[in-house]
Amino acid sequence: MNQLTRDLLDSPGPLLLVPDAVLLPEGPADGYAVVVADGSFRAVGPAGELARTHPGLDAVTLPGHLLMPGFVDAHHHLTQSFGSALAFGEPSEIFRRVWVPLEGALDEESAHAAAKLAALEALRGGFTTVTDAGTRADVDVDIVASAARDAGIRCVLGLVCNDVAGDAATAAEDSTAAVLESAEKHLARYDGDPLIHASLAVSIPEAATSTTLHRTARLAGEAGAIVQIHVNEHLAGVERSLVRHGLRPLEHLHSIGALGPQLLAAHATLLTPRELTLLADTGTAVSYNPVASAWKGNAVAPATAMAERGIRFGLGTDGTRGDGFRLADAAEFAQRIAYGLATGDSSCGAGWTWLEHATAGGADAVGLGARTGTVAEGLAADFLLVDITTPELALSRDVPWELVRRGNRDQITAVFVAGELRLWRGLPTGWDGPALVRQAAQLARAAVERAPITRVHPTSAAARQRSTAR
Numbered sequence: 001m002n003q004l005t006r007d008l009l010d011s012p013g014p015l016l017l018v019p020d021a022v023l024l025p026e027g028p029a030d031g032y033a034v035v036v037a038d039g040s041f042r043a044v045g046p047a048g049e050l051a052r053t054h055p056g057l058d059a060v061t062l063p064g065h066l067l068m069p070g071f072v073d074a075h076h077h078l079t080q081s082f083g084s085a086l087a088f089g090e091p092s093e094i095f096r097r098v099w100v101p102l103e104g105a106l107d108e109e110s111a112h113a114a115a116k117l118a119a120l121e122a123l124r125g126g127f128t129t130v131t132d133a134g135t136r137a138d139v140d141v142d143i144v145a146s147a148a149r150d151a152g153i154r155c156v157l158g159l160v161c162n163d164v165a166g167d168a169a170t171a172a173e174d175s176t177a178a179v180l181e182s183a184e185k186h187l188a189r190y191d192g193d194p195l196i197h198a199s200l201a202v203s204i205p206e207a208a209t210s211t212t213l214h215r216t217a218r219l220a221g222e223a224g225a226i227v228q229i230h231v232n233e234h235l236a237g238v239e240r241s242l243v244r245h246g247l248r249p250l251e252h253l254h255s256i257g258a259l260g261p262q263l264l265a266a267h268a269t270l271l272t273p274r275e276l277t278l279l280a281d282t283g284t285a286v287s288y289n290p291v292a293s294a295w296k297g298n299a300v301a302p303a304t305a306m307a308e309r310g311i312r313f314g315l316g317t318d319g320t321r322g323d324g325f326r327l328a329d330a331a332e333f334a335q336r337i338a339y340g341l342a343t344g345d346s347s348c349g350a351g352w353t354w355l356e357h358a359t360a361g362g363a364d365a366v367g368l369g370a371r372t373g374t375v376a377e378g379l380a381a382d383f384l385l386v387d388i389t390t391p392e393l394a395l396s397r398d399v400p401w402e403l404v405r406r407g408n409r410d411q412i413t414a415v416f417v418a419g420e421l422r423l424w425r426g427l428p429t430g431w432d433g434p435a436l437v438r439q440a441a442q443l444a445r446a447a448v449e450r451a452p453i454t455r456v457h458p459t460s461a462a463a464r465q466r467s468t469a470r
Helices: 047-053 078-086 094-104 108-124 142-151 173-189 210-223 235-245 249-255 273-282 290-296 303-308 324-343 352-358 360-365 399-406 433-450 460-468
Strands: 015-024 027-030 032-037 040-046 059-069 071-076 127-132 154-160 196-202 227-231 263-267 285-288 313-315 383-387 412-417 420-424
Touching: 015 047, 015 399, 027 399, 032 047, 040 047, 071 108, 071 263, 071 285, 071 313, 071 324, 071 360, 078 094, 078 108, 078 142, 078 433, 108 127, 108 142, 108 412, 108 420, 108 433, 127 142, 127 412, 142 154, 142 196, 154 173, 173 196, 173 210, 196 210, 210 227, 227 249, 235 249, 249 273, 273 303, 285 303, 285 360, 290 324, 303 313, 303 324, 303 352, 313 324, 313 352, 313 360, 324 352, 324 399, 352 360, 352 399
Parallel strands: 015 059, 071 127, 127 154, 154 196, 196 227, 227 263, 263 285, 285 313
Antiparallel strands: 015 027, 015 032, 032 040, 059 383, 383 412, 412 420
């Protein structure tokens, strides 16, 4: 283990950081360094060269460390963190029985605490950006923005733009107009905010009229933002779309002009070959959420096929667990189990695929590719310092593969967002993380008790008793 101390990094001025290696798009570069100033990477290059071109900076050596881009969570629900212990063993469409009722029970205090708790978990897991798909809590969405800012994490913040309620097929004209007016205001609300990036969201295609789906796509495209929609996630949703429109959800979105680079399709686990072609041809992005597939009864998105066809995609947690290394591992493992074993594909992306789509690919998918996701001059200094002297990584001969297969959050020494030290050895800087956890635990109990949640599966202890009683 090395003796790096926090005071060497927690500085308001420019930093010249010299780790053992820097993870660049082409792979780890030994002997490289970075200059961090004003929230961005001012320079990236050989350490000796940067020392000569920045003589006024004292080099901070980082022995035993890899400097790598922070992970980008391409799909999250920050205000659902209070229900993270309720998601196990449940059949599909858990949002109807757990998430909607739970978020409906949140007030401003509990929504803020839930979102900040999720942000803390994300930072601990190496995420420097989270993409929130919009809260259903009856609070101003700025509550979520405030929680992200307080935690110090970058957030693509969705505003839910549903204008169809329940099983209705249409919406009142004034409802659609109000939704679109709110969408325009939301897209302008966070202009210039260093950490919050506005996004629009529709829960599922059937939750919005064709007019709203088309108009939100256009509004987001004009603003350089994204629209987040859960698409082709559950078989029941696909079948409802076929009954209502004669088209699968992705096909329906294509038919009304809602596909395109501005759309982030969450999950996309049930795709036909034609739908893969639609994604590729339109430049539509996908959030591949492998842990959600395992936990919530979904199929596994064909991500290796997406990568081969050049379909844009990132990796998302869907609020399951905020650990970037375990997410990358799950992304590769799910492809191996679902597709690789059946075809004899022993590579399944060769490690680098999942690392790339957890960072730069994710940033591109959520509309921030020109801002973050890569260690490069001019981009935001969102990065991790990873201890590579641990037993898991010290003997590595292939760092990208090792990070995917053997990396874990315990190896993260520091997390920087926008050039500022936000997390040091698992604890946030500048605010009391353990106090938030205690507060959230109390608020969560009260929220769960008052929410009309319906769970199908018993707790693990009850399930064991039921099994042994047979």
